[in-house]
Amino acid sequence: MITLPEKTVERLCKYRRVLYNTISAGKQHIFSHELANLLQITPVQVRRDIMLIGYSGTLRKGYDIKDLISLIGNILDTPEGQKAAIIGLGNLGSSILTYFNGKRAKLSIIAAFDIDPQKTNRVFGGVQCYPVDRLEEVIKAQGIRLAILTVPANQSPDIVEVLAMSGVKGIMNFTPKALHVPDNIYLEEYDMVTSMEKVAYFIKQN
Amino acid sequence: MITLPEKTVERLCKYRRVLYNTISAGKQHIFSHELANLLQITPVQVRRDIMLIGYSGTLRKGYDIKDLISLIGNILDTPEGQKAAIIGLGNLGSSILTYFNGKRAKLSIIAAFDIDPQKTNRVFGGVQCYPVDRLEEVIKAQGIRLAILTVPANQSPDIVEVLAMSGVKGIMNFTPKALHVPDNIYLEEYDMVTSMEKVAYFIKQN
DNA sequence: TTTTAATTGTGAAAATGATAACAATGTGAA
């Protein structure tokens, strides 16, 4: 299987999300321009993405919604589901934990870690919070491959090292710290303050 | 002033952040490769960005850190500061509110809005929470031009319409809903679930 | 002073991503 462009992958996630809605609204087929309208993008982009995943619609009938959902599932999901852990159960971390689980069938947070004894060895939103010194052990034992990093920024480099040793293959970094990860780990930066400043700049610009 | 590429703007924010650290560590000049190391990017990219903002370093001495910080400030900040509002003071909204203020000198959240009477007409983290039906009035009165959207997803289209009428020029959207905004509003999507699925895909891929 | 080596600045190339343009085609209207 070839690797899809990053932007296409992002859009596939969104296609699937809105397709679920349209199917529960009773629709069976959808045109590229309809899907495009739902996501505020262009119909060409929809068609191109669908081309890239090797699916074909029916001329003048559009795309079969169920087929499309299932094909996107084949591409994005793993059959057994992807397991994630969240490190740092503070304000942001616990907000994400509560919010996220249940959103996606094949992707769930199954462990949390913190250093604060008030939080460890308790259950939050159905998820066990372990002391952070058990990070490697638990991640290996449970086969976790995705980590969400919501510790204080100065802690993140150390944690990342342990994560790498534990076999984690993808990290979502919410801390405002540029992380150094080995090549085989996919890193997604999620830096809110930077994004805010960027928006402020483009406001200023017009 | 010409408009800088989006990616360059993002990096400028990050340059400034790490430059503050290096200056408090007593350094006065910095080489492109040093700055690059701090952010895990390439030295060429640093040099090109600095070229784009029209600054010049000294050969074999590097860039003057104070000059660079101040120039980046001229580009990113407005002298009077940019005012932001947050709409929806739930889990995520209040987490952001507490976190954000104080982070940037020229960018602050000065008003919050909610629909819940338990939350309105109170002060959170030093910020007044208004009932959402006063959105337009307050935003206009206070000259707010940036909005952070953390309401339930189904509410966001309506809110966006009011925001547009109120003169808001930039929106950070944390809701998983594709928004339709007029051309003169800069929209930044911040869709966590999509990002998580993307990471999961790239984990699966290698 | 002369040489060496490190560093900047930048044009050109490569990679990634979005849009335009249009041929192909089959559905439904006439």
Next chain:
DNA sequence: TTCACATTGTTATCATTTTCACAATTAAAA
């Protein structure tokens, strides 16, 4: 049945972003 046209699939073009490659320069070493 025939025709018009809506819609797909795809190639070619355009735009943005990153990387390469290297000339220019000068601080420090010799």
